[in-house]
Amino acid sequence: MMDLNYKQFFEVMPAYLTILDRDLRVIQANQRFRKDFGDFEGRYCYEINRHRTEPCQNCPAARTFQDGLRHGIEEQFKKVNGQEVALIVYTTPIRNEAGEITAVMKMATDITEIKLLQNQLQESRERYRHLFEEVPCYITIQDRDLRIVEANRRFREDFGEVVGSPCYQVYMHRSEECVPCAVKETFQDGQVHQTEEVVTARGGEQMNVLVSTAPIRGAEGQIKSVIEMSTDISPIRRLQSQLTSLGLVISSISHGIKGLLTSLDGGIYLVNSGMEKNNPARLKQGWEMVERNIARIRTMVLDLLYYAKDREPALQWFPAQSVVEEVYGVVRGKAKEVGIEVLTDIDPMAGDLSADPKAVRSLLVNLAENAIDACRVDKRKSGHEIRLGVRGSPDSIEFQVSDDGIGMDQETREKAFSLFFSSKTGDGTGLGLFISNKIVQAHQGKIQLESEPNKGTRVTVKLPRRGPMSRAASSKPS
Amino acid sequence: MASRKKILIVDDEEDIRTYLSSLLGDQGFETLLAKDGEEAWKQVEANPPDLITLDISMPEKSGIKFYREIKAHERWNTIPVIIVTGVSEDMRKFLSSRHQVPPPEGYLSKPVNREEILTLIQKLTAVP
Numbered sequence: 001m002m003d004l005n006y007k008q009f010f011e012v013m014p015a016y017l018t019i020l021d022r023d024l025r026v027i028q029a030n031q032r033f034r035k036d037f038g039d040f041e042g043r044y045c046y047e048i049n050r051h052r053t054e055p056c057q058n059c060p061a062a063r064t065f066q067d068g069l070r071h072g073i074e075e076q077f078k079k080v081n082g083q084e085v086a087l088i089v090y091t092t093p094i095r096n097e098a099g100e101i102t103a104v105m106k107m108a109t110d111i112t113e114i115k116l117l118q119n120q121l122q123e124s125r126e127r128y129r130h131l132f133e134e135v136p137c138y139i140t141i142q143d144r145d146l147r148i149v150e151a152n153r154r155f156r157e158d159f160g161e162v163v164g165s166p167c168y169q170v171y172m173h174r175s176e177e178c179v180p181c182a183v184k185e186t187f188q189d190g191q192v193h194q195t196e197e198v199v200t201a202r203g204g205e206q207m208n209v210l211v212s213t214a215p216i217r218g219a220e221g222q223i224k225s226v227i228e229m230s231t232d233i234s235p236i237r238r239l240q241s242q243l244t245s246l247g248l249v250i251s252s253i254s255h256g257i258k259g260l261l262t263s264l265d266g267g268i269y270l271v272n273s274g275m276e277k278n279n280p281a282r283l284k285q286g287w288e289m290v291e292r293n294i295a296r297i298r299t300m301v302l303d304l305l306y307y308a309k310d311r312e313p314a315l316q317w318f319p320a321q322s323v324v325e326e327v328y329g330v331v332r333g334k335a336k337e338v339g340i341e342v343l344t345d346i347d348p349m350a351g352d353l354s355a356d357p358k359a360v361r362s363l364l365v366n367l368a369e370n371a372i373d374a375c376r377v378d379k380r381k382s383g384h385e386i387r388l389g390v391r392g393s394p395d396s397i398e399f400q401v402s403d404d405g406i407g408m409d410q411e412t413r414e415k416a417f418s419l420f421f422s423s424k425t426g427d428g429t430g431l432g433l434f435i436s437n438k439i440v441q442a443h444q445g446k447i448q449l450e451s452e453p454n455k456g457t458r459v460t461v462k463l464p465r466r467g468p469m470s471r472a473a474s475s476k477p478s
Numbered sequence: 479m480a481s482r483k484k485i486l487i488v489d490d491e492e493d494i495r496t497y498l499s500s501l502l503g504d505q506g507f508e509t510l511l512a513k514d515g516e517e518a519w520k521q522v523e524a525n526p527p528d529l530i531t532l533d534i535s536m537p538e539k540s541g542i543k544f545y546r547e548i549k550a551h552e553r554w555n556t557i558p559v560i561i562v563t564g565v566s567e568d569m570r571k572f573l574s575s576r577h578q579v580p581p582p583e584g585y586l587s588k589p590v591n592r593e594e595i596l597t598l599i600q601k602l603t604a605v606p
């Protein structure tokens with residue numbers, strides 16, 4: 001009775017069951033096996049299952065014959081109709097009364113469907129991973145402490161391997177959270193938030209990014225983490241900045257031109273009335289006025305060309321010391337009014353340099369005016385100092401403008417040269433340092449900013465003594 | 479012989495002061511000069527003018543500040559003021575919209591039209 005039951009079970013089991021002898025010949029097979037793999041009698045298992053002429057490597061049945069243990073393996077079988085099926089195969093020894101292994105039972109379960117689903121899941125995962133990695137924007141996933149728990153390839157490339165670091169440190173080089181923080185807001189209300197930021201990549205490059213955040217929820221709807229996606233919109237902002245810059249410039253030029261035209265008109269009036277009245281002194285005065293204002297128009301146009309990127313520096317040799325003294329004369333009065341003393345630190349042996357004197361003057365006036373502003377807003381103390389310095393080396397001239405004003409944090413330092421970045425909360429246009437940087441670049445020089453909050457700022461401008469390389473042909477007059 | 483009318487020209491541009499001074503001097507006016515609001519106040523107190531031409535954008539005390547102060551002054555608020563400026567027309571609308579101060583007697587944009595400024599000054603300084 002028991003025998004009959006085992007045989008019945010063997011026959012109807014929803015798996016492929018076979019009994020193999022030591023030669024791996026199939027000596028018994030159940031109904032399902034016979035149906036899908038056909039006649040088995042006298043044939044080898046590898047012949048039936050894999051259509052091979054020799055035993056398979058790593059054959060679990062052979063191993064069971066060897067070590068008497070159960071073995072499992074995933075295999076691909078080919079049915080009699082040619083269809084491939086994925087199977088999970090287990091082998092187990094059959095022993096005689098003396099305990100010797102006389103045969104091995106092999107049970108193979110069809111896992112083709114599971115395999116298919118597994119493959120689809122894997123593909124789907126890979127697709128999402130690929131999308132996450134390759135999407136042309138920065139993606140991070142952050143926890144409640146704003147720590148980055150995952151970042152896509154583009155983010156890692158531009159900001160470094162930063163998993164575990166707080167977002168504000170990596171993105172903004174700040175030591176404290178941003179206010180407001182879109183990720184925090186999403187954690188609080190579960191909504192999508194958008195903001196625009198200026199971030200700094202690990203190479204120091206600045207970019208304007210549009211940041212969007214969205215919640216990632218767990219099975220019970222609780223917010224587990226927040227995904228932050230940032231798109232680089234620097235090219236759009238640059239264009240916008242250029243247009244705004246153009247607007248400001250046009251407004252400023254318009255005001256300047258009106259004044260210049262009035263002065264020119266005045267010069268013409270004096271020339272004409274001087275001739276009519278036969279008054280040479282008035283005529284001379286008028287003509288000088290005309291000449292002076294034509295020169296001012298010329299300067300204005302040349303300055304404007306810096307904005308338009310068209311202007312090459314008008315190189316000439318001049319003493320480095322003279323430009324610092326000139327700038328000192330320009331800013332001293334303005335500084336004194338607000339209780340700031342301007343000091344000079346001039347190396348009399350600095351010598352001459354080949355540069356555009358007007359551009360260098362504008363650059364230094366701009367830096368000095370920034371220094372005045374930095375002192376003016378510093379209410380910690382009264383009686384600030386600004387130093388204008390110059391020194392020379394055989395190949396270069398180094399100008400320095402330093403102050404003991406309010407100073408800048410790392411974020412402000414990094415953004416200082418960006419167009420339209422201003423830390424002067426409404427008082428600044430954000431043009432000054434951008435143009436200064438541009439003047440330095442046009443001279444193939446270097447500008448360096450050192451600053452610490454509440455300590456002050458030092459800007460060092462190093463210009464090649466003999467001017468930019470492409471224009472080095474201009475030789476120093478003897 | 480009637481005394482010459484005194485015009486105070488307030489402008490930070492020396493060339494413009496010279497120009498207006500010559501133009502008005504040629505028409506028989508006496509001119510006083512000031513390069514900003516501070517100097518203008520000193521002139522007004524030392525030598526009260528019959529009319530002031532006033533620039534807006536000046537580095538020290540601006541024209542707006544000076545204008546507000548003189549129009550609030552009980553003794554000098556009757557001196558006619560012509561604003562002569564390169565600042566956009568919006569400033570004229572702004573000044574007219576401020577109820578704290580009366581609108582200026584004249585508002586001319588730079589570059590000024592000679593006939594226009596002379597006609598306006600003659601009208602405003604004419605004895606009624």
